Amino acid sequence: MSLFIKPKNEPVDKTLTAEAYTLGPLQAGPPCCNPEPLIRVDNLSLHYGKKPALENVSLDIYKGCITALIGPSGCGKTSFLSVLNRMTDMIPDCRVSGNVHFDSKDLRHPALDVQRLRRDIGMIFQKPVPFPLSIRRNIELPLREHGMSKQAELNDVVQHVLLDVGLWDEVKDRLESSALALSGGQQQRLCIARALALQPKVLLMDEPCSALDPISSGVVEDLIQRLRGKYTVVIVTHNLAQARRIANYAGFFWIKDQRAGCLIEFGQCKQIFEAPAHELTAAYVNGSRG
C-alpha cells in the first residue's frame, strides 16, 4: 500500500496552510509574494486556418507560482498553453501573433532553438503518455537525446526524479518492466518525473488529473503542490475546487461572441474566487454559468 494515498477521512483542505508536504525530497516553497514575471504574454492571438481560437490575451506568469487557467471547454486554454512551448509549430495552418517573452527572450523568434526551449518549459498532457518502453528508459530516453550519456549520471537522475514524484518505492524493483503496466496515476507521475528530469523552469499541465480516478488524482495534485517554489507551474483545469486549492494566480477564459476565446480576468487566486471584478467571472466561479 503506497505511502502517498491519503486516508479517506482526512479533509482535503489545503488553502489555509502553506506547510510543505514533506513526503519525498521535493518540498514546496512558501507562497510567493512579490514574485517576478517569468513569462510575459502580450496581445496573443491564435488562428487555426480562418477560425480564430484566441484573441488578444495578455497575462504574466509569475516565477515559482502555480497559475491556474480556468474556464469552460473550447475557450482556447489548451491552445494558449501550446503556444508557450511552441507546440503550435506542429499544427499545420496555425497562425500565432503577438508577443511572448520567456525570461526576457522572445519566445516566438524563428531562430530560437525550440528543442532547448522545451527543456526549460515542459508539458504534461491530459492523458498520461508513457512511452512503450521500460520505466527507466522512459526517463533516460529524453535525457540521452539532450546529451547525457554516462550511465551513472543517468541512474542518479532516474532515482532522484522518481523519489521526487513519490514513485521510487513503488517501482524501484521493476525499473526494467514496461511503463504501460503502471496504473493511470502512476503513469501520470512518471510523465511528470520524465519532464522533471530535464530540469525545466516551467511546467505546463493540461488538465493532468482529469483522466485519473479520484485517488490517483489526489496523489498527482499533491505532487503538483510540491512543485511550487522550485518550479513555475501553469495548469489548465476544469476543476474549480482544485484551482482554488492549489493555485496562487488564476486566469479566467471565456468564449467571446461564439467565436474566439479570450481572457476575461486575471489575478491572485484569492481575489478571483472571492472578489472577482468581472460579473462573468463571478458567475462562473459560483457555478451559475459555464
Next chain:
Amino acid sequence: MSLSRADRQLITLLRGCALLAAVIVLLILLFLVKESWPVLQHVALTRFVSDASWHPVDGLYKLTPMLSATLYSTLGAVFLAAPLGIASALFSRYYAPPFLAGCYRRLIELLAGIPSVVYGFWGLITLAPLIGRLHPPGVSLLAGILVLTLMILPTVALTADAALAAVPIAYLRGAAALGLSRWGLISGVALPAARSGIIAGIMLAAGRAIGETMAVLMVAGNVVQQPLGLFDSVRTLTSNIALEMAYATGEHRAALFVSGVALMSTVLVVVGTAELLSREPHHD
C-alpha cells in the same frame, strides 16, 4: 516548423528515396516506348488492326486475334466471377453461421494467394482434359475463362466483403425493424449501399484478368486465331508476349513491346476507373 539539423538531413535522405521510388514508373514508360520505337517508326498504329495476320517475320502485325482473345476471356471471367464473388461475400457476411463464415473467408484469402502458375498447371492437367472429352482439344477459350474466373473470384469476393462491411449497421437494423426479409434487406439496402465498392472490386478484378499471363498461357491453347467459339484455342495478348519474347528480335520484339504498352494502358484505365469509383463520396 521546428526541425533540428538531424531532422533536416533525414528529410533530404528520405526525399531522395521517395523520388527514386516515384521515378520507377516513369522509367518503365520510358523503356517501353524506347523499345517500341523501331516498329512505331515505320508501322502505323492502324496496321496493328488492319494487317492480314500476325506474322512478324513477314512484317505483318495484326493483333486483333489476340485482342479479341483477351477481351472475351476477360468478359467471360468477369461474367462468371462477379455473381459468384458477390454471392461468396454475401454468404460469409449474412448467411453463414459465424464459424463457417470465418472458415470460408479464410479459404478465399488462401486462394487469393495461390500463384497463377499453380492455377494454370491444375487447369492444364485436370480441367483441359475434361473439356477435351466434351469437345477437343480441351485447351481452349473456355478453359481460359474458367481458370481466370477462379483467379479473380477472390478479388471480387474480398473487395465486395469490404464494401459490405462498410455499410452502416444502422441501415440494416432499420430495414430489419421494418420487417424486411433477409434477401429483401440485402437487395434493398446492403447491395445498393455497397454498390460503388463492389463495382470497383469487379473492375479491379477485370484489370487483373486482362493482365494475367501464366494461367491463361497454360490452358488456352495458344493458337493465333480469331476466337469464334468457346472451344477454340486462342492466344491472349499477354500469352503472346510471353511466348514470343524468347526468340523475338528487331521489329518483332518491338511489336511485342507495343502490345505491352497497349496492355499497360488498358489495365491502368480500368484500375484507375476502379479507384475513382471507390473514392466516390457516399451518397445518402
Next chain:
Amino acid sequence: MTKNTLATGLIWLAAILVSGVFFWLLSDILIHGLPHLSWSFLVEAPRNAGRSGGIGSIIVSTVLILAVAMVTAAPLSLATAVLLSEFTRYDSVFGRLVRSSLDVLAGVPSIVFGLFGNAFFCIYLDLGFSILSGGLTLACMVLPILIRTAEEGLQATPNDYRLAAAALGMSRSAALVHLLLTTATPALVAGLMLGIGRAVAETAALIFTSGYVDRMPDSLFDSGRALSVHIYDLSMNVAGGDTNAYSSALVLIILLLIINSIAMNLAKQWLHRSVVTV
C-alpha cells in the same frame, strides 16, 4: 417459392460450388504431390530436365532472387513510407506525386514488368539473364505493397507519442527511431511477408529476367530458375514432368501458407498491441 428462399438457396449453392472447386484443386495437388515430396526431393538437383531428381538448385535460386528483391525494396520502401507518413502533409504536391506514381506502379501487369526488366536490367544495365536482374525486377513489383503497408503501420502508431516526444524536446528522427518504428515493427514485418508472398508467386516477370537455367547458380550474376518458373517449364515444355510439377506446386503452396500465416500472426499482434496501449 419466395424470393427469399430462392436467394438463400442460390447463395448457399454458390458457396458450395466455390469451396468445392477449390477443395478439388487443393486436394488434387496434395494427392499427387505429397507422395514424391521428401527431404531428398528438396535438396537434390533436378535431373533429366527436371523429370527426375529434386528441386535443390531451384530453391536456392528462388531464395537468392527473393533476397535480392527484399534487400533492395525494403529500405527504399521504409524510407518512402516514413517520408509520406511523418514528414509530408497529406495534400502536399510532392506527396501526391509520389503516391500517384506508386498507385500506377501497383497496377502494372506482371508481364509488362518482365518486359521492363528485360529491357532495363538485362540489356541496358547489361546484367543479362541473372538472379540480380530477376530480383531487381521483383523489387520494383513489390515496392507499392511494401510502401502501403509500412505507411499504414506508421499511421497507426498513437499520435500521442509524437506530441509527448516533441514536448520533451526530442527531435523528430529520435522519436521516429526509438518510438514509432519500434511500435510499428510488427506491421512492418507483416507487410514484408506480404511482399515476399507476392514475389514468390511471380512467374511472368522472371521468365525474361532471371532466366531458365536449372542448375545451381554460382553467383548473383548467374542465371537461376525460380520455383514458379520451374513449375511452368515442367508442365508446359517437359513431357512427363507432371509428377515433379505437382510436388513443386505443393512446395510452393506450403511456402506461401507459412509466409501468410506469419504475416497474419504479426498483424494480429500489432493490432493487439495498439489496442491494449489505452
